[in-house]
Amino acid sequence: MSNRFSGKVAIVTGSSNGIGRATAFLFAQEGAKVTITGRNTQRLEETKHEILKAGIPEQHVLAIATDLATEKGQDKLINETIKKFGRLDILVNNAGALFHDAQGRNGIAQDISVYDRTMEINMRSVVTLTQKAKKYLIEAKGEILNVSSMAAGPQSVSVIYYAMSKAALDQFTRSAAIDLIQHGVRVNSVSPGVVATGAGEAMGMTPEMEQKQLSVFSQYFNFVESHKDCIPCGSVGRPIDIAHIIAFLIVNCLLISLDKRL
Ligand code: NDP
Numbered sequence: 595m596s597n598r599f600s601g602k603v604a605i606v607t608g609s610s611n612g613i614g615r616a617t618a619f620l621f622a623q624e625g626a627k628v629t630i631t632g633r634n635t636q637r638l639e640e641t642k643h644e645i646l647k648a649g650i651p652e653q654h655v656l657a658i659a660t661d662l663a664t665e666k667g668q669d670k671l672i673n674e675t676i677k678k679f680g681r682l683d684i685l686v687n688n689a690g691a692l693f694h695d696a697q698g699r700n701g702i703a704q705d706i707s708v709y710d711r712t713m714e715i716n717m718r719s720v721v722t723l724t725q726k727a728k729k730y731l732i733e734a735k736g737e738i739l740n741v742s743s744m745a746a747g748p749q750s751v752s753v754i755y756y757a758m759s760k761a762a763l764d765q766f767t768r769s770a771a772i773d774l775i776q777h778g779v780r781v782n783s784v785s786p787g788v789v790a791t792g793a794g795e796a797m798g799m800t801p802e803m804e805q806k807q808l809s810v811f812s813q814y815f816n817f818v819e820s821h822k823d824c825i826p827c828g829s830v831g832r833p834i835d836i837a838h839i840i841a842f843l844i845v846n847c848l849l850i851s852l853d854k855r856l
Contacts, residue, residue, distance in 0.1 A: 596624060597624055597625040598624045598625065598841065598845045599621050599624045599625045599626035599684075599841075599845075600624070600625030600626075601625070602621075602625070602626045602627070602683040602684055603626065603627045603628075603629075603675070603679040603680075603681050603682050603683050603684070603734075604618075604621050604626045604627070604628050604629070604682075604683060604684035604685075604686065605628075605629045605631070605671065605672075605675055605682065605684070605685050605686065605727070606618040606621065606628060606629070606630060606631070606686040606688060607631055607632075607662055607671075607685075607686065607687055607688050607689035607723070608631075608632060608688040608689030608690060608741075609628075609630040609631055609632060609638075609641055609688070610630070610631070610632025610633070610634050610637035610638040610640075610641055611632065611634075611637050611641075611791060612789070612791030612833050613688055613741060613786065613789060613791060613833045613836045613837065614630075614632070614686070614688040614689065614741075615630075615640075615641045615644070615833065616832075616833035616834045616836070616837035617686055617688065617833075617836070617837040617840050617841070618630045618641060618645065619641070619644055619645055619648070619837070620834070620837045620838065620840075620841055621684070621841065622645045622648075622650045622654060622655060623645075623648055623650065624841070626654070626684070627653075627654045627655075627656075627679050628645070628654065628655055628656070629655075629656045629657075629658060629671065629674070629675045629678075629679075630642060630645075630655065630656070630657050630658070631657070631658045631659070631660060631662070631671055631689075632659065632689070633659060633660065633661050634659075635659045638657050638659055639657070641657070642655055642657050656674065656675060656678050656679070658670060658671050658674055658675075662689050662715065662719045662723065663714045663715050663718075663719055665722055668719065668722055668723045668726055669726065671723070672723075672726045672727055672730070676730060681730065681733065681734050682727060682730035682731060682734060682736065683731070683734040683736040683737065684736055684737045684738075684739070684844060685723070685724065685727045685731060685736070685737070685738045685739070686738075686739045686741070686840060687720045687723065687724065687738065687739070687740045687741065688741040689715060689719070690715060690716045690741065690743075690759075691711075691712070691715050691716065692712075692753060692756045693708050693711050693712050693755075693756075694708070695708050700751075700752040700753075700754075701751060701752060701754055702754060704754065704755060708755055709755040709758075712755040712756055712758075712759050713755070713758075713759055713762075716756070716759035716760065716763065717759045717762050717763055717766070720740060720763060720766065721766065724738060724770065728774070728779075731774075731779045732774075732777040732778070732779055735777075735778035735779065735851060736779055737779070737780050737781075737782070737844045737847055737848065738770065738774070738779065738780070738781040738782070739781075739782055739783065739784065739840050739843060739844055740763055740766070740767050740781070740782070740783040740784075741783065741784055741786070741836075741840075742760045742763050742764050742767070742783045742784065742785040743756070743757075743760040743785055743786060744785050744786065744787045745757045745760055746760035746761040746763070746764050746785060760785075763783070764783065764785075767781055767782065767783040778851065780847045780850075780851065782843050782844075782847065784836060784839050784840055784843065786831060786836050787825070787830075787831060788814075788815070788818055788825070788830045788831060789830065789831040789832065789833060789835070789836055790815060790830050790831070790832060790833075791833055815830045818830060
């Protein structure tokens with residue numbers, strides 16, 4: 595295993611599960627000091643346990659249980675990271691959720707409260723967390739990586755508010771990249787397709803809904819995997835696949851910045 599992140603400090607939001615957990619694990623395995631975060635303390639502990647089990651020193655991991663939909667929660671995340679590690683090189687804005695209408699409605703029939711909750715975590719929290727991290731990322735000439743979605747494209751109809759939030763996130767990535775490059779900070783994003791993460795709680799589901807959804811998910815995964823027009827490679831993504839892309843982007847941007855002395 596290489597040490598591509600040696601000496602770097604990273605915050606990976608939404609690392610109590612799925613893509614964020616795999617990303618935090620990979621960063622830590624490759625030498626980074628990592629702050630892992632989410633609201634669910636049990637899942638957060640599982641992430642920490644996985645990291646420690648791989649032989650990574652405990653002082654390289656900081657777990658912060660907090661709600662990123664609140665600015666208080668965001669301040670806690672940034673302040674405790676700086677207090678423990680003294681710097682911040684990488685911010686991965688990965689936390690996100692796909693909320694469902696309580697009445698099961700789709701499209702623009704979904705209640706506007708679904709829109710508000712979606713925008714709050716998928717978009718607003720990214721903007722405010724980035725604002726709070728900016729000073730430290732400029733000091734480190736660091737990296738921001740936003741996790742968007744293929745759903746931001748023109749084909750998303752039923753998950754309209756989720757798709758809108760990710761399309762807005764894509765524009766935020768472009769505009770923030772132009773704004774922050776003058777300070778030597780690079781901003782990029784990845785847009786995953788279907789990834790088998792399987793957590794419903796973060797999407798606002800009750801345990802019963804989650805159980806029902808798991809069987810829907812597995813039917814859906816089977817369907818898309820067997821239709822080459824949906825997924826030409828024939829298998830849904832795994833969280834670690836996306837983690838490798840995130841790591842690749844960040845490492846190569848760091849190399850480019852060294853070349854250009856940004
Ligand atoms: P999961 O549902 O597996 O995990 C979501 C993570 O976000 C959890 O760690 C959850 O933590 C955290 N989170 C959600 N809301 C909050 C909140 N208010 N405060 C703090 N943390 C929060 O998600 P995935 O790994 O599937 O998705 C990660 C990202 O990838 C998301 O932005 C998603 O939109 C995007 N994506 C996912 C795809 C997929 O098919 N899975 C496809 C395309 C994009 P906790 O519950 O502990 O609060």
